[in-house]
Amino acid sequence: MLNAVNDVSFTVSAGEILGLVGESGSGKTVTGFSIMGLVDPPGRIAGGRILFKGRDLVGLPENEMRRLRGARIAMIFQDPMMTLNPVLRIETQMVEAVRAHADVSADEALARARNALGRVGIPSPDERLKAYPHQFSGGMRQRVAIATALINKPDLIIADEPTTALDVTIQGQILFEVQKLCCETGTALIWITHDLSVVASLADRVCVMYAGKIVEEGSVDAILDRPAHPYTHGLIGSVPSRNHKGTPLAQIPGVMPSMLDLPGGCSFRPRCARADRACETPPGVDEIGDGRRVRCVHPLVGAPA
Amino acid sequence: MTVFIVRRLIQSAIVLFAMSLIVFIGVYAIGNPVEIFLSGDADQAERERVIATLGLDRPLWEQYWLFIEGAARGDLGNSFVHNRPALQLIIERMPATMELALAAMALAIVFGIPLGMYAGFRPHSALGRGIMAGSILGFSLPTFWVGLMLIMIFAVELGWLPSTGRGQTANVFGIATSLATRDGLVHVLLPAFNLALFKLSLVIRLARAGVRENMLMDYVKFARAKGLSMRRVVFVHVLKNILIPIVTVLGLELGSVIAFSVVTETIFAWPGMGKLIIDSINHLDRPVIVAYLLVTVTLFIVINLVVDVLYSVLDPRVRLADVKG
Ligand code: SF4
Numbered sequence: 001m002l003n004a005v006n007d008v009s010f011t012v013s014a015g016e017i018l019g020l021v022g023e024s025g026s027g028k029t030v031t032g033f034s035i036m037g038l039v040d041p042p043g044r045i046a047g048g049r050i051l052f053k054g055r056d057l058v059g060l061p062e063n064e065m066r067r068l069r070g071a072r073i074a075m076i077f078q079d080p081m082m083t084l085n086p087v088l089r090i091e092t093q094m095v096e097a098v099r100a101h102a103d104v105s106a107d108e109a110l111a112r113a114r115n116a117l118g119r120v121g122i123p124s125p126d127e128r129l130k131a132y133p134h135q136f137s138g139g140m141r142q143r144v145a146i147a148t149a150l151i152n153k154p155d156l157i158i159a160d161e162p163t164t165a166l167d168v169t170i171q172g173q174i175l176f177e178v179q180k181l182c183c184e185t186g187t188a189l190i191w192i193t194h195d196l197s198v199v200a201s202l203a204d205r206v207c208v209m210y211a212g213k214i215v216e217e218g219s220v221d222a223i224l225d226r227p228a229h230p231y232t233h234g235l236i237g238s239v240p241s242r243n244h245k246g247t248p249l250a251q252i253p254g255v256m257p258s259m260l261d262l263p264g265g266c267s268f269r270p271r272c273a274r275a276d277r278a279c280e281t282p283p284g285v286d287e288i289g290d291g292r293r294v295r296c297v298h299p300l301v302g303a304p305a
Numbered sequence: 306m307t308v309f310i311v312r313r314l315i316q317s318a319i320v321l322f323a324m325s326l327i328v329f330i331g332v333y334a335i336g337n338p339v340e341i342f343l344s345g346d347a348d349q350a351e352r353e354r355v356i357a358t359l360g361l362d363r364p365l366w367e368q369y370w371l372f373i374e375g376a377a378r379g380d381l382g383n384s385f386v387h388n389r390p391a392l393q394l395i396i397e398r399m400p401a402t403m404e405l406a407l408a409a410m411a412l413a414i415v416f417g418i419p420l421g422m423y424a425g426f427r428p429h430s431a432l433g434r435g436i437m438a439g440s441i442l443g444f445s446l447p448t449f450w451v452g453l454m455l456i457m458i459f460a461v462e463l464g465w466l467p468s469t470g471r472g473q474t475a476n477v478f479g480i481a482t483s484l485a486t487r488d489g490l491v492h493v494l495l496p497a498f499n500l501a502l503f504k505l506s507l508v509i510r511l512a513r514a515g516v517r518e519n520m521l522m523d524y525v526k527f528a529r530a531k532g533l534s535m536r537r538v539v540f541v542h543v544l545k546n547i548l549i550p551i552v553t554v555l556g557l558e559l560g561s562v563i564a565f566s567v568v569t570e571t572i573f574a575w576p577g578m579g580k581l582i583i584d585s586i587n588h589l590d591r592p593v594i595v596a597y598l599l600v601t602v603t604l605f606i607v608i609n610l611v612v613d614v615l616y617s618v619l620d621p622r623v624r625l626a627d628v629k630g
Contacts, residue, residue: 036530070532077530082523087545087620096541097531132621148531 008048008214010207014155015186017179019203019220021196021235023256027212028192029078032158035190036075037065053155071101074149078161080142084133090144091129097148116147121177139170146174150181156188163198175202196235200224208232211257211267218292228294228301230272266296274298306617310610317606321599325376328598329369332591372595381599382592386585391596395578399600401471402570402577404484406562408497410555413504418551421512422539428517436509443506452499452572459495466495469574496573500566504558508551515547549620556612560605 008031012018022028033039035050037057050057052073057065069075077083085093094113098104104112110129117125120143133141142162149157159178163171179202182189191202199206199220206223208216208231216229227233234252254271263269265280272279278297285295292301339356356362360371375382381392420436427433460468471483471492483489519525520543528538563578570579578597585593617623 038526038529066532066534068532069530075527075530077523077527079523083527085524085528085542085546086622087549088542089621093528096533096537100532100534100537134622145527 008209008212010214010217012156012188012190012205014188015182016205017182017189017191017203019199019206020190020192020209021194021199021206022209023194025256025259026209027259028194028209029160030212031209032075032160032190032192035156035158036069036073037062038069038075067101070097070149070154071152072154073156073158074152074154076142076145076149076157076159076162079165080138080145080162081165083145084141086133088132089129090131090133090136094129094144094148094151097151101152112151113147116151117144119150119181120144120147121173122147139166139174142166142170142174146178150185150187153185154187156190157182158190158192160192161194164193164195171198178202196224208235211262212259213267213295215268215295216293218290218294222290222292226301228288228292228299229268229296230274230298230300231268233300234271310614313610313613317610320606321602324602325373325595325599326369328595329372330365332594333365333368376599381596384585384590384593386588386590386593391590391592392600394581394593395596395600398576398578398581400482401575402563402566402579404482405493405496405500405566405569405575405577406559408484408493409501409504409562409566410559412497412501413508414551414555417505417508418512421509422516422544422547424509425513425516425520426539428513437513440506440509443502443509446502448499448503448568449572451502452496452569455495455499456572467492468495471576496569496575499573500562500569504555504562507554507558511551511554512547515550516543519543519546545619549616552619553612553616556608556615560601560608563604564601 008027010018010020020028020031030039030043034045035052035057037060039045045058048058052068057068060068084090091110091113094116095106095109098109098112099106102109113129114125117128122128122140122143128136128144133144136144142165146162162178163174166174175198178189181187191199193199203220206216206218206220207214208223208229210231216223216227216232218228223232224236227236231252238251252271257263257267257270264282266272266275266283269275269279276298283295283297285293286299287293288299288301294301339352339361353362360368363371372382379392380390383389384391384394387394424433424436456468459466471489483493525538525542528542529535533542565579566575566577567579567583569575570577571583574580578600582594582597584590585597
């Protein structure tokens, strides 16, 4: 058995934006799909709890999980070119999302769809509803996907790198709009990304994932200013805008280990400058004040109790 | 769209013309039909008289010109054997072949899509494997052998179904069809299944491959993330996507089902166009052969056009635009 994700624990409250940061392969997408109950077989959630409003989602019957999906918990995917069904009109795809959860007339569902498209800044929604996905640009398609996710006013939205495939200007607009919408509606947002600069401008709190585990958690300001985990420190060093012009980017040496072949002890050990004998036993999670937690025996900030 | 259709019609006319030339010359080369009309003791004078009435004494280009002239008026010549217009003979036989082809297509779709979809969802189940094994047999067993086996089992041994001929017919919109009577349906079952077997296997494969490919797509996951039921995801989202290749392929195959129903019609003594062409070839009945081939080509052209239009309806990404090659 392969543990793609292990010991992942975090909370997100209403109206809060949580950034889930990690390199590709760190298990962040799997974490997102686990919350949705959409892990592809033969994959499965082997243990643990996912508490949503006090209710454990793990082991919830598929039918009840289906009623939560799209209604209370929505998801936005990475590649907007692939998420919409190419042969169905936008209208159909949005109306069905409403009617899967609410027993409303087709007209009412359509009105909600129109409204949702308006909220994500799509001009002349009526015309757009009749169109097919291929008639939209990537940025527009992602807006449609976001509108679809918002349509039932969910309590939680999981966004899996939704701006990575878009160019920078569009990315900025979408970030701004999503932030605004979450503020207005009190929706909690989990924003999964590999890009710390996105998190910096968007999130309230950050969880940094490495090799299927959360290695550091805390408020975005604290973590960006004073990272405690050597991995977070390395990630920050490799963000271009934080470096002075002319100095080479500080790359973290080495690559992320395969989940099939994790080093014993701390998974970051082979790449860590601070590693020593103490790191050969798996480090536990330590509170280091300010609501911050870190999984490291030699953190850069605060001394483990 | 209109431009597209007009362009296609012009292309079709050219194809028909070229086809008529090839067929005419080809049939001319096969042999001399005169012998069929003459008894063994016919003398030279009688022989020449027959040749003259059939127009066979004129040069080839002139015969062709007369043929084209007639064709433009809708006259493809008289059958040597039946002494009636060849086109009329073919059109009389057409409903029988059409209903056989349609019944075969219906069987292929009605059974092929569900079986293929099941095999796509449960590729490792016993039933899923069984379906695929069956489709391999359907591809590889020769039609005439399967036809004979069907007759042996269902007509001779079990006696459930009639082995040959077309049953009672009833008129629907002025066309006599056996699909409208119980006796007719009973008769059409075996030959239609025989004709359908290959297409059935094809549909199963297409549906299975389509399901397996589409289930991995992000749009399926997104549809599920919206909280749609699995039923809606499969029967609306996935089905609509897999129908595109199936409709295209089946549409194109419809032509070949009609054209190659020859074997099935011969085995089950089905009085359709296929049986007519076999008889005509045996008698070197030139006008019927030429007319049959031209009608078949026309059918292919019409079917292809309809498929293209249908394709653009099913797949919004396809626009029938006025683009060159
Ligand atoms: S536990 Fe040791 S190896 Fe792991 S990050 Fe901390 S210092 Fe580095």
